[in-house]
Amino acid sequence: xxxxxxxxxxxxxxLYLRFLRVxxxxxxxxxxxxxxxxxxxxTPEQVRRDLSDVGQFGIKGVGYEVxxxxxxxxxxxxxxxRWSLAVIGAGEFGRAIIEFKDFPEYNFNVNAIFDVDEKxxxxxxxxxxxxxxxxxxxxxxxxxxxxxxITVPADRxxxxxxxxxxxxxxxxxxxxxxxxxxxxxxxxVNADILIKMTTLTYRLSQD
Amino acid sequence: xxxxxxxxxxxxxxLYLRFLRVxxxxxxxxxxxxxxxxxxxxTPEQVRRDLSDVGQFGIKGVGYEVxxxxxxxxxxxxxxxRWSLAVIGAGEFGRAIIEFKDFPEYNFNVNAIFDVDEKxxxxxxxxxxxxxxxxxxxxxxxxxxxxxxITVPADRxxxxxxxxxxxxxxxxxxxxxxxxxxxxxxxxVNADILIKMTTLTYRLSQD
DNA sequence: TAGATTGTTAATCGATTAACAATC
DNA sequence: TAGATTGTTAATCGATTAACAATC
Numbered sequence: 001x002x003x004x005x006x007x008x009x010x011x012x013x014x015l016y017l018r019f020l021r022v023x024x025x026x027x028x029x030x031x032x033x034x035x036x037x038x039x040x041x042x043t044p045e046q047v048r049r050d051l052s053d054v055g056q057f058g059i060k061g062v063g064y065e066v067x068x069x070x071x072x073x074x075x076x077x078x079x080x081x082r083w084s085l086a087v088i089g090a091g092e093f094g095r096a097i098i099e100f101k102d103f104p105e106y107n108f109n110v111n112a113i114f115d116v117d118e119k120x121x122x123x124x125x126x127x128x129x130x131x132x133x134x135x136x137x138x139x140x141x142x143x144x145x146x147x148x149x150i151t152v153p154a155d156r157x158x159x160x161x162x163x164x165x166x167x168x169x170x171x172x173x174x175x176x177x178x179x180x181x182x183x184x185x186x187x188x189v190n191a192d193i194l195i196k197m198t199t200l201t202y203r204l205s206q207d
Numbered sequence: 208x209x210x211x212x213x214x215x216x217x218x219x220x221x222l223y224l225r226f227l228r229v230x231x232x233x234x235x236x237x238x239x240x241x242x243x244x245x246x247x248x249x250t251p252e253q254v255r256r257d258l259s260d261v262g263q264f265g266i267k268g269v270g271y272e273v274x275x276x277x278x279x280x281x282x283x284x285x286x287x288x289r290w291s292l293a294v295i296g297a298g299e300f301g302r303a304i305i306e307f308k309d310f311p312e313y314n315f316n317v318n319a320i321f322d323v324d325e326k327x328x329x330x331x332x333x334x335x336x337x338x339x340x341x342x343x344x345x346x347x348x349x350x351x352x353x354x355x356x357i358t359v360p361a362d363r364x365x366x367x368x369x370x371x372x373x374x375x376x377x378x379x380x381x382x383x384x385x386x387x388x389x390x391x392x393x394x395x396v397n398a399d400i401l402i403k404m405t406t407l408t409y410r411l412s413q414d
Numbered sequence: 415t416a417g418a419t420t421g422t423t424a425a426t427c428g429a430t431t432a433a434c435a436a437t438c
Numbered sequence: 439t440a441g442a443t444t445g446t447t448a449a450t451c452g453a454t455t456a457a458c459a460a461t462c
Binding site: 098146154181196198 | 214217218220221222225246247248283284285286288290298299300302303304305306307308309313315353354360361377378379380384385386388394396397398399400401402403404405406407408409410411412414
């Protein structure tokens with residue numbers, strides 16, 4: 001029986017990975033579930049459960065070999081591949097994504113930017129060319145884009161998503177504060193800042 | 208017995224709220240749990256559970272009065288108050304927050320920006336002054352800041368958080384891809400884009 | 415062998431879904 | 439009264455935690 005890995009587990013893996021990379025650079029050979037747990041204020045049981053859910057990384061009585069676990073998590077998250085991104089919307093949010101400093105070490109490359117502003121079309125941002133949104137289909141095909149990052153205003157998010165889907169893109173990261181509909185074969189992840197902000201104002205109002 | 212409202216519920220409330228605002232503007236009086244559920248691809252039972260968990264908004268046999276539910280959710284999320292934000296880090300991410308178009312309708316105001324770059328200190332971004340990060344304490348006190356938004360690189364995130372906590376700020380939104388430690392009376396919400404991205408690459412690699 | 419630590423089975427906890435009584 | 443729809447109790451599902459056998 002195939003047991004799917006929970007989203008909660010998948011979201012903890014990059015945290016483990018970051019720490020493992022630091023340890024690896026420091027030359028550490030082995031790490032225990034207790035040390036990983038302490039780092040992230042979770043239980044060692046949680047760490048062991050997560051890691052045994054996604055693979056066979058540990059050695060009983062010893063711990064986890066840093067390099068093996070690091071490579072293992074990278075592989076589960078698909079970080080052994082290069083990921084080619086397109087950013088749609090060359091506003092400040094788009095630019096933040098384009099210039100995001102930590103992308104290279106995750107093998108994420110922004111290879112195209114799309115906008116409707118004629119003053120921006122044809123220019124380069126951080127060395128990446130801005131294309132006319134109307135030409136998305138052709139450019140996506142030529143540049144082999146894996147993931148579309150939506151950084152346009154909420155009222156145009158669905159339109160942009162439809163264009164990405166039409167161009168055959170199967171992964172969408174949506175920054176617009178708007179629920180968008182996608183077919184079952186397209187993976188959508190939302191990064192809705194207003195949800196984060198209202199979680200905070202809810203908690204602050206409780207005090 | 209006090210039953211705490213689950214985080215999952217709190218994160219769905221802003222989605223309901225957005226739709227309610229649209230309905231309210233359109234002049235709609237009443238909405239049902241079925242209509243709300245259809246909008247967000249969840250079950251009506253989930254909607255009713257959420258809403259009954261946070262208050263007494265519905266009328267049996269009728270539905271929810273749009274205006275009453277709207278105001279109710281706004282109040283639970285603390286949106287009846289004005290929230291004063293400081294952005295720490297005037298890079299592209301900071302600018303995206305400063306210029307975020309949807310903040311006004313949530314009563315969020317960016318009232319101070321902090322950076323260490325002397326070329327930026329003293330200038331204004333979107334009408335908001337950039338202060339020297341070294342003067343955070345004094346400015347936060349004078350401007351009465353409620354929430355600090357961390358948009359600096361990962362390696363400085365904890366330092367910035369410590370400064371915010373020291374200045375008495377109780378709410379932090381952290382964009383840096385880094386686990387930061389805060390005392391129990393400080394509310395921390397993480398907006399870690401790399402976690403979102405790796406969730407996507409995980410799913411895409413599964414196909 | 416003794417000590418340490420993983421991986422898994424069982425128990426618990428929390429969130430979602432189902433069913434239906436209450437009531438407009 | 440009949441139809442619609444909420445709110446809540448019970449059932450289910452899923453994730454976390456506890457306990458401990460396996461084993462380095």
